[in-house]
Amino acid sequence: MHNQPFTFELPKQGGIPSEYDNHLVRRLSSMRGMYRDHAAYEALLSQGDPVHYEVYEIKRPEVAGELLQGVSVIHPGKVGNEYFMTKGHFHQVLETGEVYYCLSGQGMMVMETPEGDWSVQEFCPGQVLYVLPRWAHRSVNTSLTQDLVFFFAYPGNAGHNYGTIEQQGFRKLIVESNGAPLVVDNPHWKHR
Amino acid sequence: MHNQPFTFELPKQGGIPSEYDNHLVRRLSSMRGMYRDHAAYEALLSQGDPVHYEVYEIKRPEVAGELLQGVSVIHPGKVGNEYFMTKGHFHQVLETGEVYYCLSGQGMMVMETPEGDWSVQEFCPGQVLYVLPRWAHRSVNTSLTQDLVFFFAYPGNAGHNYGTIEQQGFRKLIVESNGAPLVVDNPHWKHR
Numbered sequence: 001m002h003n004q005p006f007t008f009e010l011p012k013q014g015g016i017p018s019e020y021d022n023h024l025v026r027r028l029s030s031m032r033g034m035y036r037d038h039a040a041y042e043a044l045l046s047q048g049d050p051v052h053y054e055v056y057e058i059k060r061p062e063v064a065g066e067l068l069q070g071v072s073v074i075h076p077g078k079v080g081n082e083y084f085m086t087k088g089h090f091h092q093v094l095e096t097g098e099v100y101y102c103l104s105g106q107g108m109m110v111m112e113t114p115e116g117d118w119s120v121q122e123f124c125p126g127q128v129l130y131v132l133p134r135w136a137h138r139s140v141n142t143s144l145t146q147d148l149v150f151f152f153a154y155p156g157n158a159g160h161n162y163g164t165i166e167q168q169g170f171r172k173l174i175v176e177s178n179g180a181p182l183v184v185d186n187p188h189w190k191h192r
Numbered sequence: 193m194h195n196q197p198f199t200f201e202l203p204k205q206g207g208i209p210s211e212y213d214n215h216l217v218r219r220l221s222s223m224r225g226m227y228r229d230h231a232a233y234e235a236l237l238s239q240g241d242p243v244h245y246e247v248y249e250i251k252r253p254e255v256a257g258e259l260l261q262g263v264s265v266i267h268p269g270k271v272g273n274e275y276f277m278t279k280g281h282f283h284q285v286l287e288t289g290e291v292y293y294c295l296s297g298q299g300m301m302v303m304e305t306p307e308g309d310w311s312v313q314e315f316c317p318g319q320v321l322y323v324l325p326r327w328a329h330r331s332v333n334t335s336l337t338q339d340l341v342f343f344f345a346y347p348g349n350a351g352h353n354y355g356t357i358e359q360q361g362f363r364k365l366i367v368e369s370n371g372a373p374l375v376v377d378n379p380h381w382k383h384r
Binding site: 002003004005006007008009010012017058060063064065066067069093095096097098099101109111117119121122123126127128129130131132133135137151153154155158 | 194195196197198199200201202204209250252255256257258259261285287288289290291293301303309311313314315318319320321322323324325327329343345346347350
């Protein structure tokens with residue numbers, strides 16, 4: 001870990017920053033239960049277990065005042081008519097935000113609060129997206145041919161709560177409809 | 193101020209983001225005492241009071257967990273042989289970092305800690321620069337023709353302490369020497 005300020009280069013294409021400490025690889029098999037169409041998921045998985053998304057993380061102390069940073073790459077594809085996406089999470093320290101900068105591809109960020117607000121924001125190269133404190137967030141690759149690549153930064157003490165989303169899902173799903181992304185209600189969403 | 197997540201576009205050229213709440217304009221006259229060559233500063237100022245650098249800020253609550261964001265534009269030029277630069281500051285809450293992403297131009301970030309460490313990092317388009325907690329930071333435009341433009345994000349509770357730098361300066365200066373930037377000791381630096 002650096003004890004001096006440092007620079008690194010973000011990729012314009014391809015997704016790999018010039019420096020990182022951890023490379024997290026999430027395969028299709030780690031996404032069981034996250035997509036609406038379970039049969040389509042099992043059928044796809046039976047053909048292999050491809051890399052679904054990847055995160056390149058810069059290691060910093062996990063304390064307030066530090067900023068944890070990295071690059072995420074979400075590969076293109078669909079499970080049934082749902083686009084490939086990240087698991088999504090609340091921050092464990094709910095009152096922490098996150099800033100994103102889109103580098104390539106096209107996507108949507110699906111967000112919601114414990115209080116029942118939801119928001120879906122389109123996300124294109126050159127755009128900053130700010131996820132306010134309290135908002136769970138999941139990124140969705142709405143291209144079927146290109147990786148979605150973005151830089152992120154969030155407070156060092158934020159932590160991740162994946163459990164709530166694993167159990168209740170997000171209120172909204174992003175599906176392909178007539179060749180374009182469409183925001184629909186999640187029929188399986190339930191408050192737990 | 194937004195109460196939902198939001199996006200905005202960073203400029204590829206020109207420096208103005210698609211959305212901002214405050215536009216801070218720092219003119220040459222606000223930089224008295226910051227450059228080594230006081231006579232050159234007064235001579236330049238006697239010709240007018242041009243805009244020196246500008247900051248476009250997104251407004252967010254100034255509390256831990258939020259991320260304050262914006263775009264800075266430092267115009268090109270020199271005072272004596274020192275390149276145009278920002279005033280520079282420590283964060284009031286010293287244990288808070290800051291992340292930068294360079295959009296256009298070329299520059300250097302001059303940094304130091306209260307303990308006497310210093311660091312100068314070159315800063316080019318496509319690069320992220322992470323200023324660790326405890327490090328004062330000043331950005332310097334090392335081009336004489338182009339604006340230096342970068343995006344920044346830092347914790348909402350960080351605050352700014354300009355006073356320490358106004359009184360003691362930075363340990364290192366960036367001067368033009370044979371047409372290229374050179375890091376030199378600040379002869380006027382003093383610990384207060």
